[in-house]
Structures are given as C-alpha cells and as structure tokens.
Amino acid sequence: LPHDCNLPERFNHWRLYEERAVVVLPTTHTLVSRASLTGDDLDGETILHGERCGGFVTQLDGTHRGRHRFRRCDGPTSHILNLVGTGTGIALLSDRIALPARVTARPINDPVLTRTIRLATLAGRPQDAAVAGFIQLCRSYNYERIGDAC
Template sequence: MELSQVRYFIALCKTLNFTRAADSCNVTQPAFTRAIQKLEMEFGGALIFRERNLTQLTELGRAVRPHLEAMIEAAEAATALANAKMGRTTSSLKIGLGPGIGAVSIASAVREVTSKLPDVTIHFEEAGPAALIEAMLMDSLDCALLPETTELPERLNRWPLYTDRALAVLPPNHGLIQKNAVNAADVVAEPILMGENCGGFAKQLADATGFSLQLQRCNGAATQLLELVAAGLGMALMSERLRYAAPLTTRPFHEPELNRRIFLTSVAGRPLNLAAASFVKLCRVKDFS
C-alpha cells in the first residue's frame, strides 16, 4: 500500500464524505476513489459502505483504521524528527511513573530524545495507577510506566518493558548483610517497612508464603521511607531498578522470586508530540533485560 492511499482513507474515516475528503487531500475525486479501491483490493474487502446518503466504515474498515493511523503517525514522526531544527522545537515530555517505579531504566531514552530535541522540558509524575491513567486520558501526561497489576482501560496502548525484581534494602550493620542473598525465612521475623511506593513486594511475599510478616506501614515518598530504613527502623523490599545510596545496602531476594512486569502505556489513537513519540519508540525498541 501507499502512504497517500492510507492518508486518503484516514481522511475519509474522519469526514465520511468522499467529496470533502478528496478536497482535504487536494486530489480529484476520481483519483481519490481509485486510491481507496486499490487499498480495498489489497485488504481483500470493502473498507467503506457507499450508499446514497450514507457513507460508513465497514467492520474491516473500523478494524484496520487504528493501525493505519499509527503507521502514518510513525512515518510522520520519523520524518519530522529528521527535520527538527536543533533547539527550535519547544515541547514537553510528560512521563508518569507508577508506585515504586524509578526513572533509571528509561533515563537513556530520555537523554536520547533531549540530545535531538534540546529544548524539550521533561516532567515526571509519581502517583498511583488510577491517577496516572486519569492524567493520560485528560492529556496532561503523554505516557506512563505502570505495573501489570493495574487494570488498564481499553483506550490505552500497552507495551511490556521489563520484569522488575525485588531487592532486600537493609539498614547499616544489619545481620542479613552477611548473606549473599535473602529469602523468605530470613525476613519473617524482621520489621519490614512498607508503603504505597514500595511496589507491593511485601504483600506479594506475604501472599506467596502465608507468613505473617512484621509489616510497618509507612506512607509517603520512597525517599522518606528509605530514610527510615537508614535510621534502622527496619528493612524494605523494593525494586532493583531504583538507586540506593550508602548507608543502605541491598541484597538480591530469592525464594520466592518477587517480581512484577512493567508496561509502558499511552492513550491509543491520540497523536503524541515529537518528543513523546520518539520516547515511546525508543522504549518500545529497547532491550531492557
């Protein structure tokens, strides 16, 4: 198929009127109709019902529309990025980060976008999945990293990025520092600090083992919780993809494996600005393992 045929089809989807769609594409109606017919031949079926007073997408037309739109956007973004004058594209890249999901994994993609579009402003927003989904739907966020446990509305595109594993984050001089790895039996009697930004690993551990853990609830930002770990209040189970500075020590957690899959999400069918489109592409291509 040809880019122009697909453009004509999308114009027709929007106007549902051959004359207006052809006009909007600056092409004569016979040429427009021929292009649509060629596309239908390639798809092996009608994309549009043509009746005297009614032009409507067929089921096939409705089914192929979102992918064709995505393809055109990909083509336009790849070309627009190539033509972007350095420093002359002002836009923003607004990324949501779900509970306990750090920016470490996506930092190189952000750097790559800003190296090509230096005037881009970066916004990160840390919040619960429901708030991030709401923000994406309201168009105040371009995309968000969310854990698989989140129920996603149909309107969101989702791409699996990586599997996030838990680490045992230990206070200074903690007994478990002596071990190379930590397991469930090791922590059953240990106070574990748990908050909404810990990624749910402590709950996963309790569910998987049936142990009654010594959980200490602590809501707020992850940084504050880690201050308490550093002060010796207890340990924490958190993502291996966050950075932990001294005096904290981390150990891998095994038996059971505590992990969750992280998805990149964005609203389907809504064109992203150049920076956001490039960021999403880089993340989709990247090997996060």
C-alpha cells in the first residue's frame, strides 16, 4: 500500500478525494487583507484545533515546530468556528466547510496542507442493499474521476 493507506488489512478502503486546508480567521483579523497565507504568516497566532480538524495542525507543526500556540477545543467544528468568530484564535479547516458570516477563509500555500478522504468497510462483513449501493456509487465516482490509488 502507498504511504497514505495505513489502514489495517481487515479493511477494504477506497480513496474518494483530497481536501486542502484553509486558514479560518475572524473578519476583523489583520491577515484578512491578504489573498493567501503561509505558515510564516501564522507565527505567534493561537491556532484552535480539535479531533475533527483533519490533522492539518499536526502537518503545520511538523514544518513550523514551536512557532504557533495551539489550543485544543473539543466538540463540533461549529464550536471552533464560534471561537474564531469571537477572536479567540484562528483555525486550519477543510476548504469544503461552510463558514458563518463572522469568519472568512484564506488559502494556505506554504506549506500546502492536505488530507485524503477514504471510504472504509470491514472486509468480509455482509452489507444490506443500501450500504452496498452506497459503496458502489462511491467507488464508481472514484474510478471515473480520480482513479483508485489504493
């Protein structure tokens, strides 16, 4: 398996798509005036994150270790978005997320932060018609548009 397919063998899994991170800021933040951002632009910022943030913070910390303040925020992504809106910090979230009016997003281009979204099932488990149909639909979309990496 390629390096990004580190699921146990008991799983069947298929790559669906890639997501990129964006920097989510309050609309009043000084960085809002920039069209795109870098990891260096975020030096000294408090970056809010939780388990639903996609690992983007871990990727950033790997390339810019110790240059940011990370604050863990558990709960749904909406909580992080509310905290960003109040100016408590910024966040690195998927470019696919819908944002409330009090926040805005800017792409981060150096480093580019991505994650792979996969569909996974337990191998050998029986599936009802709805689940089997859903898997078939996802796999056909995957094969037609992006190929199957794993």
